[in-house]
Amino acid sequence: MHLGPYTLSPAIALAPMAGVTDKPFRQLCKRLGAGLAVSEMTSADPRLWMTRKSLRRMDHLGEPDPVSVQIAGHDPAMLAEAARYNVDHGAQIIDINMGCPAKKVCNVYAGSALLQDEALVGRILTAVCRAVEVPVTLKMRTGWNRENRNGVTVARIAEDCGIQAxxxxxxxxxxxxxxxxxYATIAAIKAAVALPVLANGDIDAPDKAREVLDRTGADGVMIGRAAQGRPWIFREIGHYFATGQRLPPPGPADVRDILIGHLEALYAFYGEGPGVRIARKHLGWYARDRPENAAFREVVNRAETASAQMQLTRDYFDALAAGVAPVLSAAA
Structure with missing residues (x-):
């Protein structure tokens, strides 16, 4: 799949997820096979650009190409300026958020709330595409509600405005x-426009990814929640696309090594205190569906230092790798 000067190989993308797709997670997913990893959404409001959260979200130092940054808002001029600002700070692709369904986003008439106003959609997309020379992409849903699935109309507007995927x-x-x-609406969108289309939603396994491509005619897939605690899903899908064969799942020792690297990256990026707190949700996702996972989460979530959190994680996955019951009470 081609996007401006970039070739996405494989055409498997990490979806933007607030509070999840920070730089450590994007880099990890790219190392494990994602062809594209889109940032958490950044506000188009310039008053928020100097906050600690926004500055971290705009930190792309050392991130592999292409760097895709999602912007969110409802004012065309403000979004255009946000696109320019992010390109000046390392963005190589600008993604516009018209997909987030969260109330706090939709209540300020951003995210998927914009799908209600097709004229405004056109003004926003035109303004942003004219503001920057890098590729501009659009993340969207099939419509506002089931009675108003206007995804095909919005996709045609996007194509006319210069959106590239x-x-x-x-x-x-x-x-x-x-x-x-x-997926019927995604198939209708793909049939209606000449743009590359990534299909997103409930893709949680290699065979499901293949099924969705076959049903929609899409050019690639985008993975969101299924990558939480399972970032190796990208290489699993990529291998399946290339060979038709499924990779064996990583064993506990492999998961431990991936997770330890992820924890180290979080501590380095955020600092010890915030890194430990942010790591807790990831630890819960990595442990999900594993033996004694509830007890592990209870213990590891009480850890206040990086060293304690790391040791508890090592002990838990070492026990799983050895095929013995984790000694969680002693570790606590």
Whole structure:
């Protein structure tokens, strides 16, 4: 899949997720096979650009190409300026958020709330595409609600405005993340435009990724929640696309090594205190569906230092690798 001067190989992308797709996680997913990793959404409001959170989100030093930064807002001029600012600070692709269903985003008429106003969609996309020379992409949903699935119309507007690729989540804004994703609208969007399309929603295994590509005709897939605690899903899907064969799942020792590297990156990026706190949700995801996972989470979430958190993590996965029950009470 080609996007401006960049070739996404494989055409498997990490979806932007607030509070999840920070630089350490993006770099990890890229190392494990993601062809593209989109940043957490950054606000188009310039008053927020100098906050500690925004500065971290705009930190792309050492990040492999291409660097894709998602911006969110509702004012065309403000979004255009945000695009220019992020390109000046390392963005090589600008992604516009019209997919987030969160109330706090939609209540300020951003994210998927914008799908209600097709004229405003056109003004925003035109302003941003004219503001920068890098590729501009659009993350969207199939519509505002099931009675107003206007994804095809929005996709045509996007193509006319200069958008170079679409990522489409197979739910409406009203669906949030409930029920099952539907792919018929994604297929209709792909048939209606000449743009590359990434299909998104409920893709959690290599065979599901292949099924979604076959059903939609999309050029690639975008993975969100299924990558939480399982960043190796990208190499699993890439291997399946290339060979038709499934890779064996990583064993506990392999997961331990990936997780230890992830923890070290979080501590280095955020500092020890914030890094320990941010790591807790990731530890819960990595331990999900493993033996004694609830007890492990209870113990590891009480750790206040990086060394304690790291040792508890090593002990837990070492025990799983050895095939013995983790001694969590002693570790606590």
């Amino acid at each position: 679409l990522a489409v989540h197979g739910r409406t804004r009203a669906d949030l993340y409930n029920g099952e994703a539907e």
